[in-house]
Amino acid sequence: MLKFFLSWFSDLYSELAENLDQYIQNKLQPSKKQLQKIDENINTICEFLELQSQVKGILLGGSYGRNTVLKGHSDGTIVIFFSEPFAEAYIKQTFIKDFIKIFELTRAMGKFNIGNEKFQLELIESELTITFDIHPVFSTLVEPSGWQTSRDKPSIDTYQKWINPGKSAFESPFCFTQLQRRFFSNLPRKLKDLILLVKHWYQEKLKQDSLPLQYALELLTVYAWEQGSGKDDFNIAEGILTVLELITKYNELCIYWTVNYDFEDETIRNYLQSQLQKDRPIILDPADPTRNVAESAPKLWKQLAKEAKNWSTLPSFKEENSSFWKPWDILPASLYVTRGHMLDKFIHDFLQPKQESLEQINKAVNIIQAIFNFLTEKYFKDSTITVKNIVKVGSTAKGIALRRISDPEWSLYPRDSDVDLVIFFNCFQNHNDQNASRAMIIKEIQKYLLYRPLKDFEIKFEVTKWKNPRVLSFNLKSKLLNRCQEFDLLPAFDALDPQVSKSKPDPEIYIHLIKTFKCNSGSEFSTCFIELQRDFIRPRTTKLKSLIRLMKYWYKQCHRKLKKKGSLPPKYAVELLTVYAWEQGSGMHDFDTAEGFLTVLKLIMQYKELCIYWTVNYDFQNEIIRDFLLSQLSNSRPVILDPADPTGDVGGGDRWCWHLLAHEAEMWLSSLCFKRGDFNPVKSWQVPTVQTTRSSGLGRSL
Incomplete structure (x- = not known):
């Protein structure tokens, strides 16, 4: 009866909540063998690149660098640090030619695309395709070898210069790729599985090439887990319901982390406060305080909120005893960013016990x-x-x-x-x-x-x-x-x-x-x-x-x-x-x-x-x-x-x-x-x- 009722919905929507772990393993996790082959090709490319005279270092980011690659088609970034400021003409005329030669030497199964604004490398291994955006970077703030250990934290001076309106035109947000990667590095495997589920749902609902909110949803999933569970082993149904509920409250979201920058320094504090006073949703990149990854595509948030409400209320989230799985009870925004005239509502909505x-x-x-x-x-x-x-x-x-x-x-x-x-x-x-x-x-x-x-x-x-x-x-x-x-x-x-x-x-x-x-x-x-x-x-x-x-x-x-x-x-x-x-x-x-x-x-x-x-x-x-x-x-x-x-x-x-x-x-x-x-x-x-x-x-x- 349940399967008949759910036949109107997608394959994901028809999956019972207690089977989501198996669904992720069978349909969303990429093959280890295929991923290993792409790793080998990327390592070969990076080794050749590092031998080039003007290349100072290389960082890998995107879903590939965060280890949240989804079966099928996924994304990655290759950030190439140069030892000197580069010119666009040099990139197109000299470096790209050399890069194509290096790519051909690897004999990788894939293709290299050069557009007006993007340089992309697409690696294909059977059912797995990863498209890498290539970003040349020259940075006076960040060394490509910086912050290699979990103890390393950027200096206050780094962020003071980064948020300065008069910073060098050569500085790129991709210089913080290593911090983004490290933020995800110690997360448990099951949380990354939950991220795969969220990304799969997002791609299924959007059905388009451009995915402007993908990184925002990854961070939102991390936030849901940090605040709601924090355990290596948790219930996937509760986790996905929590993310869906947060999406329905997108116009209340104000999320940030203080692992790399915080409110101690006055200059950074003032900048953060100006960021957090902007219209919501707000999800600040934990590596880059200037980047609100949730601010684009307001119509898309509205669409996702509608889809999130639809999925979370389906019978597939009903347990055997006929009660529904419940999301973790967490806040869409912290107390710190709640304005004074909204405190009574904050207390009523989030702190006062339910009847x-x-x-x-x-x-x-x-x-x-x-x-x-x-x-x-x-x-x-x-x-x-x-x-x-x-x-x-x-x-x-x-x-x-x-x-x-x-x-x-x-x-x-x-x-x-x-x-x-x-x-x-x-x-x-x-x-x-x-x-x-x-x-x-x-x-x-x-x-x-x-x-x-x-x-x-x-x-x-x-x-x-x-x-x-x-x-x-x-x-x-x-x-x-x-x-x-x-x-x-x-x-x-x-x-x-x-x-x-x-x-x-x-x-x-x-x-x-x-x-x-x-x-x-x-x-x-x-x-x-x-x-x-x-x-x-x-x-x-x-x-x-x-x-x-x-x-x-x-x-x-x-x-x-x-x-x-x-x-x-x-x-x-x-x-x-x-x-x-x-x-x-x-x-x-x-x-x-x-x-x-x-x-x-x-x-x-x-x-x-x-x-x-x-x-x-x-x-x-x-x-x-x-x-x-x-x-x-x-x-x-x-x-x-x-x-x-x-x-x-x-x-x-x-x-x-x-x-x-x-x-x-x-x-x-x-x-x-x-x-x-x-x-x-x-x-x-x-x-x-x-x-x-x-x-x-x-x-x-x-």
Whole structure:
């Protein structure tokens, strides 16, 4: 029935999603033997060329150089570097004659074409034809032997000269061919197979000789994989659906890489910003910032978007269980290039969790609670290890969770799309009990969760390197869920019992905490007060929680970039700093998100001055607590006290590398986020870096 229905469509459209790997292997990958023969001919030609007196070096590019050759007809480039500036007459009269002789000496099966504007070499080997465009180049910026290793990166001076309007007329964009080739060199074979599939689809739909968007689609495929999977082995159906979805959003695309050039240098930064402010789609060549490979053929993008929509909605992408394969959830443009007046839309469209995701989380929590009810009745009933209460906390409970964006390094971040559950046990009578017995409790929970009657649920535990872990992390799979759900279980002493969480805790609770803290320097007891952390954020205005989401997403980007340079301050510190910025700078239910974003970044830049605290749960009225607070607030700055736990200074003084985050914040001041629709600059709120103590009854500032 399916084959009959799809008989109206092309051979590719009729291919079931689960068979795409085989389709690529059988119909799109060129024969290794044929490709090897062309390699031999090209090597012979290059060896002869390099013997010519004026030839300085040779680079191979195009699909051939990127190793994305498609069976049938494909493209390549031969970039020939000359030792001296050349004239067009010399190329046509002398060099081309010599090239033809060299070509004849190779006895290759193919032909050589000379046109008014193009010199082409066509090599044919049975079912494989590769047409090489020949580009003579003289460059004062780039040596043909430059950047041979993955560690080499062009100097800032190279790009400063390249983007200069007055650069030499002899300079050619083809001098960056080696960087283009290197960009693709370490990509996994399966990603290149996905590129073949995209190129084949593109050629089938276009059915013409000129393919102006082929390189753009190759780069778009790389971007989809980098942001959505990043793994050597991935699902081809998910990958192609992601590329198709990005094509349907072509008028939102703004994609660039910073592997060869970045925003550090002011001249290059200003040029990049001017590039990224242009009409979309934008896909900057990772080797050449002057080249937007997506800017040509707007009508073609519209045609491709229509075809992409058609293919992605066909029954061929339906799984056996009748549900459809889904694309990776990635962004068509980065936050950095989103203008200030569009930030609310960015948050709504890309960062706010979908209702389906929230429903899945609630289902998963119900499953875990049912499991623990079962374990309590069967095993904990007569045991000293009894579950007193289970509380959902963390970003999900606070209402500030980020959408589960596909990201190859998501697991390296402090996670947000997981579920945090604090389990209060009766066996913990105080903070010291929690410290002493937590590892044993985690081990027991892990053992019980693997009990055989729970076989309807697949549970996979994460390995921890800590001797006394604070958390048990695992993934839960169930037929009741549409996805694998991550959980963090945190055993804790119920320090607030029997108090209602909405009321202000009895000072005695904090007095006991302070005494325990002094005897156990360096211990962490924040899990005992995690309900207060949740309740500090949860009732806040919706737009403030959206701003917190934005700051967390920004923090994750910084974490990806800086994680190897040093330990960044905790994400919770940025959350609290965002709340403080809003309280001091706006306090309104409706405010300008760009202004709030800019204010938090400027506070981060002033980290050496920060001294912030709240008195919603503890204050200066009790002498013991007051003395402790004054001691905490006199610590090295930044000081940001947890509003739920006065022993927790998430500012940490010089404990964390605030300077790295501050430098990144300074770089972001040039982002389009802080330009309005008319490109006028956004202004930050006026916020003090030091919290005053007048409201606490001390009558002075710290």
